[in-house]
Amino acid sequence: MAVQYLAANRFGLGRRFDDPVIDDPKGWLTRQLGDYDPAPAIIAALAGREAIAAAYVEYQDERRTMRREAAAMSDEEKAMEPEMRRLSRSAIRRHYVDASAARLSAAVATPTPFPERLVHFWANHFAVSADKQTVIGFAGNYENEAIRPHIMGKFSDLLVAAVRHPAMLLYLDQAQSFGPDSPFATRVRNRGKRQAPGLNENLAREIMELHTLGVRTGYTQADVTSFAKALTGLTVAGLGLGAGQRLMPADARAGATVFIERLHEPGAQTILGRRYDQPGERQADAVLRDLAIHPATAKHIAGKLARHFTGDTPPAPLVDRLAADFLKTGGDLPSLYRTLVASPEPWATTPTMFKSPWDWTVSMLRALKVPAFGEKQNIAAMFTQLGQPLWRPGSPAGYDDKVATWAGSAALMQRVELASRVAGRIGDRADARQLAPLVLADALTPDTAQAIAGADSPGQGIAMLFASPTFLRR
Amino acid sequence: MILSRRSIILSGITVAAAGALPGFAYAAAGTPKRLVFIIQRGAADGLGIVAPTGDPAFAAARRAMADETAGGAKLDGMFTLHPAMAATAGLYIGKQAHFAHAVATAYRDRSHFDGQNMLEGGGSRPYGRDTGWVGRLLTLLPAAERDAIAIAPAVPLALRGTVQVGTYAPSRLPQADADLIARLTAMYADDPLLHPLWGSAVKTQELASDIGGDNGRNGAELGKLAASLMVPTDGARVMMVETGGWDTHSGQRGRLAAQLRGLDQLISALQTGLGPAWTDTLVLVATEFGRTVEVNGTGGTDHGTASTAMLLGGGLEAGGKVSADWPGLSPTARYEGRDLKPTRNLESVIATAVAHHYALDPKRVMATLYPDA
Numbered sequence: 041m042a043v044q045y046l047a048a049n050r051f052g053l054g055r056r057f058d059d060p061v062i063d064d065p066k067g068w069l070t071r072q073l074g075d076y077d078p079a080p081a082i083i084a085a086l087a088g089r090e091a092i093a094a095a096y097v098e099y100q101d102e103r104r105t106m107r108r109e110a111a112a113m114s115d116e117e118k119a120m121e122p123e124m125r126r127l128s129r130s131a132i133r134r135h136y137v138d139a140s141a142a143r144l145s146a147a148v149a150t151p152t153p154f155p156e157r158l159v160h161f162w163a164n165h166f167a168v169s170a171d172k173q174t175v176i177g178f179a180g181n182y183e184n185e186a187i188r189p190h191i192m193g194k195f196s197d198l199l200v201a202a203v204r205h206p207a208m209l210l211y212l213d214q215a216q217s218f219g220p221d222s223p224f225a226t227r228v229r230n231r232g233k234r235q236a237p238g239l240n241e242n243l244a245r246e247i248m249e250l251h252t253l254g255v256r257t258g259y260t261q262a263d264v265t266s267f268a269k270a271l272t273g274l275t276v277a278g279l280g281l282g283a284g285q286r287l288m289p290a291d292a293r294a295g296a297t298v299f300i301e302r303l304h305e306p307g308a309q310t311i312l313g314r315r316y317d318q319p320g321e322r323q324a325d326a327v328l329r330d331l332a333i334h335p336a337t338a339k340h341i342a343g344k345l346a347r348h349f350t351g352d353t354p355p356a357p358l359v360d361r362l363a364a365d366f367l368k369t370g371g372d373l374p375s376l377y378r379t380l381v382a383s384p385e386p387w388a389t390t391p392t393m394f395k396s397p398w399d400w401t402v403s404m405l406r407a408l409k410v411p412a413f414g415e416k417q418n419i420a421a422m423f424t425q426l427g428q429p430l431w432r433p434g435s436p437a438g439y440d441d442k443v444a445t446w447a448g449s450a451a452l453m454q455r456v457e458l459a460s461r462v463a464g465r466i467g468d469r470a471d472a473r474q475l476a477p478l479v480l481a482d483a484l485t486p487d488t489a490q491a492i493a494g495a496d497s498p499g500q501g502i503a504m505l506f507a508s509p510t511f512l513r514r
Numbered sequence: 515m516i517l518s519r520r521s522i523i524l525s526g527i528t529v530a531a532a533g534a535l536p537g538f539a540y541a542a543a544g545t546p547k548r549l550v551f552i553i554q555r556g557a558a559d560g561l562g563i564v565a566p567t568g569d570p571a572f573a574a575a576r577r578a579m580a581d582e583t584a585g586g587a588k589l590d591g592m593f594t595l596h597p598a599m600a601a602t603a604g605l606y607i608g609k610q611a612h613f614a615h616a617v618a619t620a621y622r623d624r625s626h627f628d629g630q631n632m633l634e635g636g637g638s639r640p641y642g643r644d645t646g647w648v649g650r651l652l653t654l655l656p657a658a659e660r661d662a663i664a665i666a667p668a669v670p671l672a673l674r675g676t677v678q679v680g681t682y683a684p685s686r687l688p689q690a691d692a693d694l695i696a697r698l699t700a701m702y703a704d705d706p707l708l709h710p711l712w713g714s715a716v717k718t719q720e721l722a723s724d725i726g727g728d729n730g731r732n733g734a735e736l737g738k739l740a741a742s743l744m745v746p747t748d749g750a751r752v753m754m755v756e757t758g759g760w761d762t763h764s765g766q767r768g769r770l771a772a773q774l775r776g777l778d779q780l781i782s783a784l785q786t787g788l789g790p791a792w793t794d795t796l797v798l799v800a801t802e803f804g805r806t807v808e809v810n811g812t813g814g815t816d817h818g819t820a821s822t823a824m825l826l827g828g829g830l831e832a833g834g835k836v837s838a839d840w841p842g843l844s845p846t847a848r849y850e851g852r853d854l855k856p857t858r859n860l861e862s863v864i865a866t867a868v869a870h871h872y873a874l875d876p877k878r879v880m881a882t883l884y885p886d887a
Contacts, residue, residue: 394707447707449715460694491701496674500694507698509705
């Protein structure tokens, strides 16, 4: 049984060239839970929420000014407009590009690859998608501020942090959702000038369907509507509030998550048969905390975790064990991770998962002592090309976690091409014959070793190692 | 900064546009001999390229595709050249083209990679040789005529041997690293997930890297590039050009025409680019095996056995001729009832042509290029 390879690749992100032999796989993994650093230097150095929000505000201001002055502009000024817009947009995009590069560097360098992999898992579970203009700049910050600090705590805290981050509020339209009978909406209605702003159920529905209970677990449309009402008032300062912008507290900095009482639907809400009559934002918080420990949530999260560490059809005993653990501990995440490591199912050699482009690239880079890319390599663009653009799954469901999601013919060819390109850069500065036992460890088969040894050049050997059937899997 | 041609080749710098290269000025070389080996990866259909229109069984076997060569040049009483090869037809009239038909290597199965390995390696079985016939030929040539280069990202098997050769991969002309592909094919052979994925990936890439794109201009650019690397006094004397996209299992009519248009323009651009040196140039076009006599259910042909090889250049031994010990196409005359039967070794066609071109002893050439024969 290839326990060393599985520890490094199924639980981790592939063995680093300087990692010692993993002679106690379970102990190695469990120790990482305590050693986890939620804010490694390269991540901590990234721009914060306010700087990112400022880029958006500047962009919006410029657009507004342009619109206002459009009539008075000379042809020359008009001709410059698209270029100006592009520059402002690129300031927003810069945050995305920088965060992408930092994410990769952190993953390649981390001494605690198991928790790092869990960061990626949870960021995908609570997916935001940067294909929405308002999310691009915040996507990396979302993972770093809402996900990273909470993966070693309770699921409920992780849930609340994810839901309250501006990226999530903007992505799932919460920032524009107003209570239909809120003081604000009532006032607009009474003036009769235009249609009163109202409810947007998007965030409430996705929290129930994707983030907690799971689809078709018994909640009704009425539950979704009531939950959406409970969430009203929660919005982002300075961005995307539209008509409600002037209700913003004077001291709120752009990009901050704020609760505005005048936007909140007054009164009690009944959700899943339980009555919530807390005042203000405590109402949504109470619903979230109940959803976070619901038995359906326990099962849903157990199923997703189990699939991630076993395969397309997670073994029922493992799912049951994780769900029981979740219920018993009230959603204590490190307890779930320890249960996973201690369970036999994730250590089975079959069935195996196919590495995602992200997992595969990270594990390749971890194996190499020499840099595989130039300093100017556009990491964000590279993953787009590989079919897994970072923080851009295109749906709040995140990237699907099945073999068929990533095992495609064009995808395979792309990996071979990237491996060849990397190998070309490395040339003979790495010896694939020595690298193979380190990287593939106890999963190295005589066939693969022989095939690599028979390569016609050091570079070809490296390409074959990274394209080998074992290394493509985890 | 203007780099010399050699430094461009050896440093592996790729130019953005292949077409920009001939803009450099180079003194035309004197007389040394030049050899260009163009491989058609994917098993080109010799029956569609040089069609035996005079064979009574041909029309029935090819059914709707029998008129694929309609409008093409009549080469003799039996054969018609595909109409997409107009420039090549001109060479034929000027006795600068020769077609060897019903030829095959010693390979008798129908795997591309094995077939290509035999064609390039010149061994008597797949993966029997780790050097290639061109690479071994280099050892027979005078030092001044040994400079060899492949327009490919890595040295193809055919060029491997004791003599150092260069490669050149312009970014505009994507080429598969055929050897890595072949090795991975072997590596994935027993993997139920990867084997079919890879098969389909390779097929797609073969189609994507064809020379028939852009109405033949891809081929013309490749020819121009090849000539520009061979014209200078210090340029390459031996070259290998890889072409993919010949695996016409379906929709052969359009695809083969596009491929041949590209090949025709490649040859034409090579001739133009080489100028006076064309007189001392031998171009050899060959494929790993042929395709079935009968058309399949999707307007294409499947993997077969014998095919056609082309010899082109200014000093051929038998230009303006189709040489064939024609086996006929009736079902009983076919190889295994389905393929054009090989009646001559491709190996001897190549060795004879090369020996004549370089004025070398044919026996010695044969023994060097094909030591297992």
